[in-house]
Structure formats: C-alpha cells, structure tokens
Amino acid sequence: MAGVGLWVRKIRDSLYIRRDIVFMQSAPNKAIPSLYRITRLMLGVFIPILILIGVFNGVRMSSDFEKMINQVEQDVVHSLHLIDDALEILETVFDRQMSDGLNEFMQAYHDAGQSPQDIDLMALKSSFKDTMDVYIINRNGVVEFSTIEQDLGLDLTQWADFHEYLEAIREEGLPVVDRMSRETLTGLFRKYAYYPTPDKEWILELGIKPEVIAEYMTKLDPVQVGRRIALSNDVIDSIRIIDRLGWELSMSSPEQVDASIMDKANQVRETRQSLEFISWNTSTRYILQENRGHMMSFGAPDQVIELVYSRTRLITGIVTNILVTLAGIIVSLVLGYWLKTVEEELRNHAIYDGLTGVFNRRYGMSLLEIEINKASRLNSPLSCLLIDIDNFKKINDSFGHDVGDQVLSKVANELNQTLRAYDVFFRYGGEEFVIVFPGLSLEDAEMCSDRIRQLCAQVSVPVGKDKTIQTTLSAGLVLLNANETSKELLKRADMALYEAKQGGRNLIKIAA
The missing domain is CATH 3.30.450.20 (PAS domain)
Structure with missing residues (x-):
C-alpha cells in the first residue's frame, strides 16, 4: 500500500507546476494544477x-x-x-x-x-x-x-x-x-x-x-x-x-x-x-x-x-x-490547444517587451550571459552597443507619453530589421536598448553601429497634421575583454555612452 501511495503522489506532483516558474519571478512555492498536463x-x-x-x-x-x-x-x-x-x-x-x-x-x-x-x-x-x-x-x-x-x-x-x-x-x-x-x-x-x-x-x-x-x-x-x-x-x-x-x-x-x-x-x-x-x-x-x-x-x-x-x-x-x-x-484537444496558447502568451510576456516587441531586460541579460560564455569558450570576439535615444525626456514632456511610446516602438522596429538573425537586441530600460554582436570585431561593430545611428536619424514620428519629430541616438560601443562579466561589460558601455552624451549627442563612442 505504501508503494501505491508513493506512486499516486508522484502522479499528483507531475500534474502541478510552480507559479514562479510560469511567471519567471520569485514567488512562494505555491503549486497550481497544470490543466495542460492533465x-x-x-x-x-x-x-x-x-x-x-x-x-x-x-x-x-x-x-x-x-x-x-x-x-x-x-x-x-x-x-x-x-x-x-x-x-x-x-x-x-x-x-x-x-x-x-x-x-x-x-x-x-x-x-x-x-x-x-x-x-x-x-x-x-x-x-x-x-x-x-x-x-x-x-x-x-x-x-x-x-x-x-x-x-x-x-x-x-x-x-x-x-x-x-x-x-x-x-x-x-x-x-x-x-x-x-x-x-x-x-x-x-x-x-x-x-x-x-x-x-x-x-x-x-x-x-x-x-x-x-x-x-x-x-x-x-x-x-x-x-x-x-x-x-x-x-x-x-x-x-x-x-x-x-x-x-x-x-x-x-x-x-x-x-x-x-x-x-x-x-x-x-x-x-x-x-x-x-x-x-x-x-x-x-x-x-x-x-x-x-x-x-x-x-x-x-x-x-x-x-x-x-x-x-x-x-x-x-x-x-x-x-x-x-x-x-x-x-474537447480535450481544443482545451489542450487553448492552454498551449495561454502558455505561449505567458512565455511571450516573460521574454518580450510589451511596447517595443524586442526582448525585455531580464531575458536579454540571460542571452548576453550565454553569448559571453560562448565567446569565451570559442575565443571569438563579441561587441556590445548600449543605446540611448536623445532628448527622450523632452519628447515625453512636450508631446506626451503616447508620442514617446511611438518613438520607442518605431525606433526599435527599424533597428530590429537591420540586425542579423543571431544578434541580440533587447530593451535595457526606459529609452535605453542593448545590441549584442556575436563574432564581430570592434571595427566591424563600429561600422554596424554607425549604420544604426544613421538609420535612427531617419526615423520620424508625426505629432500633428504637418509636424513630425526626428530622432537621434547616442551609444557606447564596447568589445568584450577576457574574463569580463556582463555587468562589467555594460558598465564600460555606459561610460562610453555618457561620453557620447557629453560630446553633443548623435554620436557613437568606443569604450577604452
């Protein structure tokens, strides 16, 4: 009987999932039934x-x-x-x-x-x-x-x-x-x-x-x-x-x-x-x-x-x-399909930024860690670009958050179309974005970054019948050093970004 009870408990446990796993965030270890598994x-x-x-x-x-x-x-x-x-x-x-x-x-x-x-x-x-x-x-x-x-x-x-x-x-x-x-x-x-x-x-x-x-x-x-x-x-x-x-x-x-x-x-x-x-x-x-x-x-x-x-x-x-x-x-198939759709939606919320459609910070940082480990293991170059949209606060204050959201969404969409399939692009926070270039040397990454800067300068968002606003970006470009962590890499990129801002904006600065 004890063996039967253990078998029943294993089946019961297999029908439950952790809430914190579903939402990818810390939560009490409260189990909820997975209807999809049932x-x-x-x-x-x-x-x-x-x-x-x-x-x-x-x-x-x-x-x-x-x-x-x-x-x-x-x-x-x-x-x-x-x-x-x-x-x-x-x-x-x-x-x-x-x-x-x-x-x-x-x-x-x-x-x-x-x-x-x-x-x-x-x-x-x-x-x-x-x-x-x-x-x-x-x-x-x-x-x-x-x-x-x-x-x-x-x-x-x-x-x-x-x-x-x-x-x-x-x-x-x-x-x-x-x-x-x-x-x-x-x-x-x-x-x-x-x-x-x-x-x-x-x-x-x-x-x-x-x-x-x-x-x-x-x-x-x-x-x-x-x-x-x-x-x-x-x-x-x-x-x-x-x-x-x-x-x-x-x-x-x-x-x-x-x-x-x-x-x-x-x-x-x-x-x-x-x-x-x-x-x-x-x-x-x-x-x-x-x-x-x-x-x-x-x-x-x-x-x-x-x-x-x-x-x-x-x-x-x-x-x-x-x-x-x-x-x-x-009915079970339909229910299974619906539950799978819900599961996909939860997954999308967990990895994508709801406004821009690019990866969010949490998921993007995990991909950055993976690329850093891969570059270290294969001894291949890896470049990282930290982007900040110029005068974004002024845009929000002058035209409202709806226009600001349009700027973020349009810039992200335009930039995303220029990247390679294996580049990593995610929203770092607010008006900041990160692009990871696996396998690119600093010189090649600099050319790509400047092309991205020029593309952003061509993005315009209408704010009235006959009025549009142009966007520019400033960015800090950094090449991964040996044994460097993601935190250290982004810190150097942030310092280069600060120099670009101080230098008059619409610039790409390379970190030392």
Whole structure:
C-alpha cells in the first residue's frame, strides 16, 4: 500500500507546476494544477486505446491485403512470361531475316569477285529495306567497310572477349546469328549476325537497326505492361523490373535506377529472398523473377521486380476506427490547444517587451550571459552597443507619453530589421536598448553601429497634421575583454555612452 501511495503522489506532483516558474519571478512555492498536463495525460490514455483499435482492425484487414498483393505479383510474373514468349517469336522472325540477309550478303561478295571494296554496300542495305546496317571486318579485326561512317576503322581487338568470339566464328567458317541483347552503355537493344568468307579473310556482319527493334519492343515494353496493371488495380502505385546491370527493364526507353534501389535488388539476388519496406502509406516489395528464356539476354539471368503498393485502403480502415472514438477527445484537444496558447502568451510576456516587441531586460541579460560564455569558450570576439535615444525626456514632456511610446516602438522596429538573425537586441530600460554582436570585431561593430545611428536619424514620428519629430541616438560601443562579466561589460558601455552624451549627442563612442 505504501508503494501505491508513493506512486499516486508522484502522479499528483507531475500534474502541478510552480507559479514562479510560469511567471519567471520569485514567488512562494505555491503549486497550481497544470490543466495542460492533465489534458496531455488524458490524451496519453485515449490515443493508445485508439491505436489498439486500429491495430485490431488492421490485423483483420491485413489478410485480405496480403492476398491481393500475392495476386498482383502472380499477374506481373505471368505478364513477364507472356512477354518472354512474344520475344522468342520476334527472335525467330529476326533470325530468319538475318539468315537470308547473310546469304544475300555472301552472294554479293562473290558477285564482286571476292573483293569487298567492289560491293555496293548502300545498295545492299536498301535491299534489306533499310532495316539492317552492313559491316565488313578484315583479318586484323578492324571494320574496314560499313554503311555507318563513324564505325569505319573501328578496331574490335580492343574488346578482347569479343575479338576472341569473332575469331572463333572466323575459324568455324559458318554463319552465326546472335540473340538480341542490350548494350551496357546505351541501353539500346541490338542483334548482329556474322558470316566468314570462305578464305576467312573477311567477316561479313549485319546489324538490325536499334530503331527497328525498338518499334517492336515498344509494344512488348514491361514498363507499359506494369502501368496497365497499376491502372487496373488501386492497390498498385508502380511496377518496375530491374536487371543486374542496374537498368529498369524497358524495351523502348531504358533508364538506370538509383544506387539505393540497385543495392536492394542485388540483395534480393544474393539472398534469393524477397524484401519489403513499409511506410505509413506505401509498401515497397522486391521479388526475384527467375527468367525462363529470352529475357535472360537483356542484362542478366534474372530480374528483380519492384512493386510499390498503396496502403490507403488498409489505412482507411484504421482511420475509420480512430474517427469513431476521436469525437470523445475533441474537447480535450481544443482545451489542450487553448492552454498551449495561454502558455505561449505567458512565455511571450516573460521574454518580450510589451511596447517595443524586442526582448525585455531580464531575458536579454540571460542571452548576453550565454553569448559571453560562448565567446569565451570559442575565443571569438563579441561587441556590445548600449543605446540611448536623445532628448527622450523632452519628447515625453512636450508631446506626451503616447508620442514617446511611438518613438520607442518605431525606433526599435527599424533597428530590429537591420540586425542579423543571431544578434541580440533587447530593451535595457526606459529609452535605453542593448545590441549584442556575436563574432564581430570592434571595427566591424563600429561600422554596424554607425549604420544604426544613421538609420535612427531617419526615423520620424508625426505629432500633428504637418509636424513630425526626428530622432537621434547616442551609444557606447564596447568589445568584450577576457574574463569580463556582463555587468562589467555594460558598465564600460555606459561610460562610453555618457561620453557620447557629453560630446553633443548623435554620436557613437568606443569604450577604452
């Protein structure tokens, strides 16, 4: 029982705050209840209940959501298999065209008396309906003749593996038609065929133009298939197929994926296990698609499918349950907001000057102490300017305190707009203000102070229909000395201010 009583007292004590803390002034240690804390405690009870309700409903809905995800993934894999079958058919068609083209190419070679330079390559290309480019590779592995001017003189021996492959074809002496593949650098799909001449001096090469392949590939583009699946299912946001080389599998406009996505895809390939990343509104899954046929040529033996699912339907169910109970705590939320507003007002009264809107003396002095400690710790300069508005008493006596208040407010507002975000500006008392310049040397602070003096001289306050009064200021500027306290710093600034007043006002004097 004693333990329970102690626990109750701790809760009771946590619901009370000190009055002197609220008003930042000395006061008896009289405790008053903090309604804001009570409200927060109530929310701390209600919100977990709402979360439990949402979790319960989410568990019930998650089974259906998971089934839907599995069905979508099956549809995507099935679509890729259909694309694979279509690509195999396309490959067969291209194989037949290129085989016929190689035979025609070889016939042209014989008709030219086995002299490649006498073959009309452009005419040969036209006979292929401009669907294939023509190359002739010499014994040294160099493209000596071609319908593509920029490929003339291309030395294929710089790619050792490819050159070795060509030499094997040359020695075999038989025509070879490669499968379609995608270039690593460009991402374009290519298909080539080779036919060594009988004397093995030349290799006749055909290459289907990338744009011809792209015309067919666009219709078999996995990107478009993924988009169609996503449009037909509100659970799917996007689908991407990523190959081992880091390309998004696309038959028309391949793009490389981000490095972070590539890392996740590689992890799936290495572990042979799916990955899932869940945020509040989306679920991103990475699954391995082991290709069974033709798509193996397009970058890797297997691709990783990235599926981004929308969790909106799941979240909607949870939110619905939350909304049912939310009405019960609306009053508490409103009360909490109101109490927080009151707390902010109390805080503003504690740190800001009610007339000018700048920091008051109490808070400003605390900031000055902080800046002095920081300057001492970092061994950086700190300058301080003590300002006094000239002839302020005369203004009050001649035009009244309302005009005097306007002068203070307008001067403070104008000066505040010229300061840096980290300068400290506070009302020191009456018509006196303090500006702290962290990090400014005495020379830089002097320039800033003179600019402030000139700005103040431009401030005018209307006191009648056609009459205004101009303001000026006098100030004492001081640079923080080693081991100097704020009191000592301001005392030296006050002495410099006194000299400025004695010197005729509208002056900045630097303390010795």
